[in-house]
Amino acid sequence: MELIGLANYAVFMGILIGIYALLSLALNIQWGLTGLFNAGIAGFFAIGAYTSAILTSPHVAGRVGGFDMPILVGWAAAMLMATLIAWPIARICLRFRSDYLAIATIGVAEIFRLIIKSEDWLTGGSRGITGIPRPFGDLPYVQSQLAYLALVVIAVLVVYLLVERQLRSPWGRMMRAIRDNEASAAAMGKNVEARRRQAFMFGSAIMGLAGALFVHFNRSITPEAIDPMIATFLIWIMLILGGSGNNRGAILGAIVIWLIWSISEMLTDRLPTEVAIQAKYVRIFIIGLMLQLVLRFRPEGILPEEHKKKPVPPGRVQP
Amino acid sequence: MKKKTAGLIASLLGAALIAAPAQAQDARIALLGGITGPIAAMAPPMLEAMKLAVTHVNEQGGIGNGGKLNFVIGDSACNPQNATDAATKAVNIDRVIGVVGPACSGAVLAAANSVTVPAGVLMITSSGTSPQITNINDKDLVYRTVPSDDYQGRALARTIKERGMSKVAVAYLNNDYGKGLAEAFKDEFESIGGTLAGYSGHEAGKASYRSDLAELARGGADTLVIFDYGDGTGLVLLRQALENNFFKNFIGADGMRSDAVIRELGADNLETFFTSAPVGEASASLDAFNKAFAAAGQDPNTIFATTSYDAAFLMALTIEKAGGDKAKMAAALRSVSSAPGEPVMVGEWAKAKKLIAEGKDINYMGAAGEHEFDEAGDVPGNYAFFKVSGNTYEAIAEMK
Numbered sequence: 001m002e003l004i005g006l007a008n009y010a011v012f013m014g015i016l017i018g019i020y021a022l023l024s025l026a027l028n029i030q031w032g033l034t035g036l037f038n039a040g041i042a043g044f045f046a047i048g049a050y051t052s053a054i055l056t057s058p059h060v061a062g063r064v065g066g067f068d069m070p071i072l073v074g075w076a077a078a079m080l081m082a083t084l085i086a087w088p089i090a091r092i093c094l095r096f097r098s099d100y101l102a103i104a105t106i107g108v109a110e111i112f113r114l115i116i117k118s119e120d121w122l123t124g125g126s127r128g129i130t131g132i133p134r135p136f137g138d139l140p141y142v143q144s145q146l147a148y149l150a151l152v153v154i155a156v157l158v159v160y161l162l163v164e165r166q167l168r169s170p171w172g173r174m175m176r177a178i179r180d181n182e183a184s185a186a187a188m189g190k191n192v193e194a195r196r197r198q199a200f201m202f203g204s205a206i207m208g209l210a211g212a213l214f215v216h217f218n219r220s221i222t223p224e225a226i227d228p229m230i231a232t233f234l235i236w237i238m239l240i241l242g243g244s245g246n247n248r249g250a251i252l253g254a255i256v257i258w259l260i261w262s263i264s265e266m267l268t269d270r271l272p273t274e275v276a277i278q279a280k281y282v283r284i285f286i287i288g289l290m291l292q293l294v295l296r297f298r299p300e301g302i303l304p305e306e307h308k309k310k311p312v313p314p315g316r317v318q319p
Numbered sequence: 320m321k322k323k324t325a326g327l328i329a330s331l332l333g334a335a336l337i338a339a340p341a342q343a344q345d346a347r348i349a350l351l352g353g354i355t356g357p358i359a360a361m362a363p364p365m366l367e368a369m370k371l372a373v374t375h376v377n378e379q380g381g382i383g384n385g386g387k388l389n390f391v392i393g394d395s396a397c398n399p400q401n402a403t404d405a406a407t408k409a410v411n412i413d414r415v416i417g418v419v420g421p422a423c424s425g426a427v428l429a430a431a432n433s434v435t436v437p438a439g440v441l442m443i444t445s446s447g448t449s450p451q452i453t454n455i456n457d458k459d460l461v462y463r464t465v466p467s468d469d470y471q472g473r474a475l476a477r478t479i480k481e482r483g484m485s486k487v488a489v490a491y492l493n494n495d496y497g498k499g500l501a502e503a504f505k506d507e508f509e510s511i512g513g514t515l516a517g518y519s520g521h522e523a524g525k526a527s528y529r530s531d532l533a534e535l536a537r538g539g540a541d542t543l544v545i546f547d548y549g550d551g552t553g554l555v556l557l558r559q560a561l562e563n564n565f566f567k568n569f570i571g572a573d574g575m576r577s578d579a580v581i582r583e584l585g586a587d588n589l590e591t592f593f594t595s596a597p598v599g600e601a602s603a604s605l606d607a608f609n610k611a612f613a614a615a616g617q618d619p620n621t622i623f624a625t626t627s628y629d630a631a632f633l634m635a636l637t638i639e640k641a642g643g644d645k646a647k648m649a650a651a652l653r654s655v656s657s658a659p660g661e662p663v664m665v666g667e668w669a670k671a672k673k674l675i676a677e678g679k680d681i682n683y684m685g686a687a688g689e690h691e692f693d694e695a696g697d698v699p700g701n702y703a704f705f706k707v708s709g710n711t712y713e714a715i716a717e718m719k
């Protein structure tokens with residue numbers, strides 16, 4: 001094991017963690033901040049991924065595409081598309097209470113998945129899309145990975161600062177008021193439905209961005225990547241583990257889960273082969289166990305939501 | 320947090336540039352399998368076959384001058400996220416010289432595109448069958464010992480056209496396996512003058528496919544081609560088609576050649592049911608593999624067992640030929656796998672090692688075939704046409 005190898009792997013982990021941190025932050029807006037139980041993260045992740053892939057990939061016979069647009073256009077379009085599609089869904093589904101909303105969003109994500117698998121002319125069907133460009137992809141391996149890490153870190157930072165600002169602004173306080181007591185917020189004249197819709201669309205846009213970042217990193221996308229296990233429930237685990245309602249918690253959750261996943265493997269690989277193979281199943285068990293323990297002993301997550309004690313001066317946005 | 324990590328990485332990179340990597344005698348490869356996830360049941364025998372190849376190498380002299388062939392096992396979990404993770408770990412931390420695997424086409428595409436090709440590491444997959452893998456811009460670094468679904472679909476189209484069925488309906492499972500076969504079949508069948516009277520995909524796990532079948536039967540074909548799995552949805556589809564008399568003849572691909580079909584439906588009802596399936600060209604090499612794999616307590620007929628063995632053994636031959644030089648791997652693989660050359664069979668590591676040491680050209684004749692890679696790193700398959708006979712399948716013709 002050499003240091004440079006470890007460093008290269010750390011860069012890769014950083015990229016993957018960054019992408020999942022974005023998803024976790026997005027879910028935090030919807031669940032942690034607003035109390036919307038979105039169990040269809042994979043759907044918006046997929047919309048972002050495929051939108052950017054279709055816009056930026058070269059032409060292939062039998063599929064819409066060949067627009068060869070700049071990657072930044074693809075990313076912007078991914079966010080826009082996820083937001084636009086979130087709007088009608090929000091109009092229809094957000095009237096449901098939490099558990100019904102969960103069922104409805106699972107259904108929505110499943111519809112997207114089936115559309116993606118079936119509509120060859122648009123998404124390449126079950127074979128997916130390949131040949132997607134990667135920013136700085138022509139550089140040698142290490143530099144290219146580092147450059148991509150920088151892009152992902154910038155994206156996470158920007159999103160984190162934006163969400164943090166929203167959270168502390170009057171908008172954020174209003175959202176928490178709606179989450180904690182919908183009736184009284186409505187009684188104060190807040191338009192509950194419109195605000196929840198905003199939060200839903202805001203979160204969806206960031207999920208779309210995460211999808212776009214993922215697809216350009218892998219240079220390919222197939223429906224296997226949007227399996228609900230890895231693109232919805234894993235993110236829920238991250239947020240709940242890290243601490244819902246807290247943006248740093250959301251990022252921490254993504255880090256912890258991926259570290260458990262990979263470091264436990266590095267440790268178990270030192271065992272004899274027979275045991276090492278079986279240990280790979282144990283990793284999933286460990287993640288489940290972590291979740292159980294956190295829920296049992298620290299239900300608010302590792303970093304719980306912060307409650308402001310100081311009153312905020314009126315008319316001023318707290319930094 | 321992130322900034323600190325980035326700083327740390329930068330300093331590590333600097334340190335590593337000063338320290339030149341030490342060249343070890345041993346060679347290390349990664350065996351990536353879909354250990355967890357949707358194909359978890361198929362992964363253990365595939366890994367066993369790869370390990371058998373490594374055992375053969377180490378028992379008969381190992382790599383280079385007394386070195387050993389070591390391996391690390393990674394879990395690609397049949398999805399891109401875990402496959403890239405496992406491949407990155409193998410390439411960077413374990414510093415492998417080659418990757419055998421991963422399983423599942425989506426995992427192969429992601430791992431090749433974002434990890435092994437940029438890092439210049441050779442990859443031989445034994446189970447990625449998607450035609451998309453052919454198109455990877457791979458700098459000649461991605462190979463597979465399993466034929467693309469494209470070949471089987473085309474061969475099947477030619478075979479049934481020759482047998483006089485020129486109007487058929489096609490039902491395929493909507494995943495990369497079913498669709499890959501169906502598209503190749505359609506393309507070939509129509510280009511040689513056949514007519515498709517129906518063509519539709521279906522999702523797995525529904526209770527009834529009668530409406531799908533009725534729709535397909537409306538086209539007036541009396542032959543149904545099913546690209547699906549015989550111990551899953553394909554069985555349901557076949558049963559319902561028989562019960563309702565939608566079609567007279569039934570054709571399947573390798574996924575349909577399952578004992579479950581005969582067990583559940585009875586051989587009497589399957590007189591008009593035929594399947595294609597890859598066959599290891601009956602060879603001394605295949606016999607040797609079957610014997611060795613059975614002796615290791617495994618079932619040699621497991622799917623992808625032969626291709627997995629061949630992938631790992633070819634990787635070992637390549638390392639020996641390239642002398643452990645990463646940059647020479649692709650050329651070395653082409654040289655050891657293709658004719659002309661002294662033939663080397665399954666398990667004949669000592670012979671191969673000696674020939675390579677003498678500078679002679681070798682040609683590996685694998686358990687799954689001869690592995691004459693084409694330009695894209697694909698191999699053509701050997702297929703036979705099967706009918707049901709008693710409680711098993713009997714090959715009735717070779718497919719061209």
